[in-house]
Amino acid sequence: MLNIFGRKKDEDENFLEIVLDEAVDCLCDFTYNFYWQHQGEKMDPDEKIPGNDYSYREIVEKLKNGQNIKIIGDVGHRLCSSMGVDLQYFGGSGGEVEVGNIIVDGDVDTRMGISMVKGIIYVKGELKEPFGNLIELKSDKKGYQKYKSITDIMMHGLNGEKLIDSELIGNKLIIEPGHIRDTVGARLNRDAEIIHNGNVDLSTGILMRQGIVRVNGDAGKNTGALLNGGTVIINGDCDDFSAIDMINGALVVNGDAGKFMGAQRKNGVIFAKKGSPIPPTTKKKMDDVDNDNLLRWGLNPSHFKKFG
Structure with missing residues (x-):
């Protein structure tokens, strides 16, 4: 048969x-x-x-x-x-x-x-x-x-x-636009970078421990949820509940991070042009380390507010 x-x-x-x-x-x-x-x-x-x-x-x-x-x-x-x-x-x-x-x-x-x-x-x-x-x-x-x-x-x-429709160059993965994904980079635990060209949906970078996820587009709800290290960069806007339950690491939103930002956050830092934090997350003063990190990620520190 x-x-x-x-x-x-x-x-x-x-x-x-x-x-x-x-x-x-x-x-x-x-x-x-x-x-x-x-x-x-x-x-x-x-x-x-x-x-x-x-x-x-x-x-x-x-x-x-x-x-x-x-x-x-x-x-x-x-x-x-x-x-x-x-x-x-x-x-x-x-x-x-x-x-x-x-x-x-x-x-x-x-x-x-x-x-x-x-x-x-x-x-x-x-x-x-x-x-x-x-x-x-x-x-x-x-x-x-x-x-x-x-x-x-x-x-x-x-x-x-x-x-x-994608390319892996060394430790950098470049994903071309064409599909919308959830949970990009989930649980990543390596010094590597994922570049997603185009919009994404839910929970980008959830439970990451190391590495960078960079989205050249908008993101959905729960971006950086349970982030536990590494960096998530959104070159666009996010929907609500960005960095919910965040444990460690950095979330960078080169736009509006939405409402209820940093809800139930344990640690880590959020940089955003705009966003509505909820306790325990509040606005903080930027320092030299923050400026250096944003520059290292190719971003202008003067465009961002810090929340932690």
């Missing part, structure tokens, strides 16, 4: 197959949707995936064990959220873990791969934007688009892969 790739089934990779009659949200979601519960959505990790014998939790555990997953049918929102992360929320290290890969024979709805750090996703159908912390590679499977985590590439290199 031949499979979809034209090979005999017993010669194919080891895939666990899921067939969907309708689009399902949060498949292969390593967070088990805990973050989204705060927005009124609920999900039981041990509930069976509709029409299948496996639960949401079982699929994630199989991915952690290196199992590859093939999904036949259209997929809902937030496919592979935080895939490849040993989440501290569940008692893990917060670091990356090796995982299996995903193949989707169908369309995928928004937010695929938010905060994703490991694994590969192949998509045969349409991928709706915004999608997550992903970049497209030249595919090795005919008829499929291939996506990998931006953070994975910055941490471990291309390893012979070829980028589409």
Whole structure:
């Protein structure tokens, strides 16, 4: 018997197959949707995936064990959220873990791969934007688009892969305009720079520890959320809640940082042309170190206010 790739089934990779009659949200979601519960959505990790014998939790555990997953049918929102992360929320290290890969024979709805750090996703159908912390590679499977985590590439290199519409020069990744992404640079922990030409959406630089993410465009809500080191630079405006729950590092907004800036901030600094801070974040006086840092990032210190 031949499979979809034209090979005999017993010669194919080891895939666990899921067939969907309708689009399902949060498949292969390593967070088990805990973050989204705060927005009124609920999900039981041990509930069976509709029409299948496996639960949401079982699929994630199989991915952690290196199992590859093939999904036949259209997929809902937030496919592979935080895939490849040993989440501290569940008692893990917060670091990356090796995982299996995903193949989707169908369309995928928004937010695929938010905060994703490991694994590969192949998509045969349409991928709706915004999608997550992903970049497209030249595919090795005919008829499929291939996506990998931006953070994975910055941490471990291309390893012979070829980028589409982007360029990696040393430790600098230049992403050309054309797609809107969430969580760009999520969990980056290397002295490297990501330049995203064009607008982005949610949570740019979330949980970064090191490096620079520079967006030449506008950003959505929660920019720099949980930032824990490194620098996020937005050469445009942000939506509300910039630097929410910020732990460390620097957020620079070369425009309006929005309302509720720095809510629940623990540490770190915010530079913005304009913004409405909320306690504990207040306006501070700039010093020589601040001026030097802004100049080093190619920015004019006189254009910014400091908040901390």
